Amino acid sequence: MHQTHSAALEINLLHANQEGADHNRSHFNSWGITCLNIMSSPGAGKTTLLERTLSVLTSELKIAVIEGDMNTELDANRLRQYGIPVIAINTGRSCHLDSQMVAGGIHQLENKHNPTELDLVLVENVGNLVCPAEFEVGEHFKVALLSITEGEDKPLKYPIMFQAADCLLITKIDLSPYLDTDINHIVANVRQMNPGVKIIPFSAKTDEGLDTWCDWVKTQVKSNYHLDIKGTK
Ligand SMILES: Nc1nc2c(ncn2[C@@H]2O[C@H](COP(=O)(O)OP(=O)(O)OP(=O)(O)O)[C@@H](O)[C@H]2O)c(=O)[nH]1
Ligand SMILES: [Mg+2]
Ligand SMILES: [Zn+2]
Ligand SMILES: [Zn+2]
Numbered sequence: 001m002h003q004t005h006s007a008a009l010e011i012n013l014l015h016a017n018q019e020g021a022d023h024n025r026s027h028f029n030s031w032g033i034t035c036l037n038i039m040s041s042p043g044a045g046k047t048t049l050l051e052r053t054l055s056v057l058t059s060e061l062k063i064a065v066i067e068g069d070m071n072t073e074l075d076a077n078r079l080r081q082y083g084i085p086v087i088a089i090n091t092g093r094s095c096h097l098d099s100q101m102v103a104g105g106i107h108q109l110e111n112k113h114n115p116t117e118l119d120l121v122l123v124e125n126v127g128n129l130v131c132p133a134e135f136e137v138g139e140h141f142k143v144a145l146l147s148i149t150e151g152e153d154k155p156l157k158y159p160i161m162f163q164a165a166d167c168l169l170i171t172k173i174d175l176s177p178y179l180d181t182d183i184n185h186i187v188a189n190v191r192q193m194n195p196g197v198k199i200i201p202f203s204a205k206t207d208e209g210l211d212t213w214c215d216w217v218k219t220q221v222k223s224n225y226h227l228d229i230k231g232t233k
Contacts, residue, residue, distance in 0.1 A: 014134060014135070017098050017099050017100075017135050017136065018099075018136060019099075020098070020099030020100050020102075020103055020138075021099040021136035021137055021138045021139075022138070023099070023103060023138070024099055024102055024103055024106055024137060024138025025138040025139075025140070027106050027110070027115075027138070028106075028121065028138060028140070031115040031116050031118065032116065032119070032225050033115065033118050033119065033120065033121050034119065034120050034121070034140050034141075034220055034221045034224040034225070035120075035121045035122075035123060035137075035138060035139045035140050035141075036120070036121075036122050036123065036139060036140070036141050036142075036143050036217070036220070037123045037125060037132070037136075037137055037139035037141070037142050037143065038050070038122060038123060038124050038125060038143045038145070039125045039128075039129075039132040039133065039142065039143065039144050039145070039161060039165075040127060040129065040144060040145035040146065040147070040171075041127055041128065041129045041146075041147075041150060041154075042127030042128070043127060043147075044127070044145040044146060044147040044150065044171055044172075045145055045147055045169075045171040045172060045202075045204060046075075046124050046125075046127070046145055047075040047078055047079065047124060048204040049145065049169065049171065049202070049204065049213075050065060050079055050122055050124060051078060051079065051082075051204070052204050052207065052210055053122070053210075053213070053214065053217065054079065054082040054084065055082070056210065056214050057120075057214055057217065057218070058082060058083075058084060060218070061119040061120050061218070061221060062117050062118045062119045062120070063084050063118070063119065063120045063121070063122060064084055064085040064086070064087070064109055064113065064115075064118050064120075064121050064122075065079050065084065065085070065086045065087070065121070065122045065123075065124065066086075066087045066089060066097075066102060066105040066106075066109075066121060066122070066123045066124070067079060067086055067087065067088050067089065067124050068089050068091055068096075068097040068101070068102075068123065068124055068125050068126050069088065069089070069090060069091070069124075069126065070090065070091050070092065070093075070094075070095070070126055071090060071092075072090075073088045073090075075124060076088035085109060085112070085113045085118075087105040087108050087109060089101050089102070089104065089105050091126055094126070095126055095128045095130075095131060096125060096126050096128055096130075096131040096132040096135050097123065097125050097126060097132065097135065097137055098135050098137070099135070099136060099137050099138055101137075102123060102137040102138060103138075106121075106138075109121075119221055120217070120221055123137055123139060125137075129154070129158040129161050130158060130160070130161070132161070133160040133161040133163075133164045133165075134160060134164075140220070140224055141166040141167065141220050142164050142165050142166050142167075143165065143166065143167045143168075143169070144161050144162065144164075144165035144167075144168050144169070145168070145169045145171050146162075146168065146169075146170055146171065146186065146190075147170075147171040147172040148170060148171070148172050148173055148175060148176060148179060148181045148183065148186065149172060149175060149179065149181070151181065152181060152182060152185040152186050152189055153189065154186075154189075155186070155189040155190045155192070155193050156189050156192070156193070159193050162190055162193040162194055162197070163193050163194050165194060165197050166197065166198065166220075167197065167198040167199075167200065167213075167216055168190055168194075168197050168198070168199050168200070169199075169200045169201075169202045169209070169213065170183060170186055170187070170199065170200070170201045170202065171202050171203070171204070172203060172204075172205075173201045173202065173203045173208060173209075174203040174205040174206050174208070183201060187199055198216055200212050200213050200216065
């Protein structure tokens with residue numbers, strides 16, 4: 001009885017969230033923006049990935065960030081140094097961004113900046129491998145990060161995130177010499193959950209994988225609106 005009630009509540013919650021996500025995506029589509037939802041457990045390297053990404057891609061794409069954080073603007077302030085619009089959203093007690101929170105961010109972008117000039121919105125979700133995978137925010141593509149310090153078994157233990165991802169970065173691979181973790185084992189476990197996902201080993205220390213990642217991002221932006229990148233807007 002209790003289970004049925006909570007299952008119904010969850011379905012209603014996800015249904016309402018989906019309507020909000022569709023609303024957000026229709027904004028992005030009308031402005032010609034591609035949106036990526038960046039997700040991982042706390043500290044896997046989302047903000048560091050965004051820093052490296054902005055250092056390369058701001059010369060080619062007009063980018064804004066929506067930065068989800070439970071309680072601070074620490075990550076938002078790190079990214080503001082790149083001179084791009086960064087909208088900070090504090091989620092308070094919520095362990096994930098939902099589509100309504102992101103709608104607030106999108107409407108701020110609309111009011112303070114000219115969204116039709118943007119090509120790409122990067123959403124950094126709250127650090128959590130569980131519910132961010134289920135709460136769409138209006139993204140076109142989902143990106144998951146798994147750092148090699150987290151262990152090979154995580155794709156099997158947290159399947160929804162790994163099944164939902166369009167691209168998976170295995171981060172902090174510069175630490176590999178100091179760990180027993182087997183990257184091939186991580187890849188095999190990810191493939192078991194999601195055979196078609198793009199997998200990119202990445203290090204923000206050595207920039208290994210950075211070009212492959214930036215190429216993947218540009219390909220998604222291009223294919224989403226059939227654009228020639230640079231000077232198309
Ligand atoms: N060695 C190594 N450390 C890294 C790498 N990427 C990130 N880190 C470190 O990992 C820590 C967490 O990185 P963040 O980018 O803040 O991680 P995050 O996923 O944004 O964290 P939350 O937003 O709190 O969930 C920092 O101390 C980074 O310097 C990497 O490629 N190699
Ligand atoms: Mg962060
Ligand atoms: Zn949550
Ligand atoms: Zn709206």
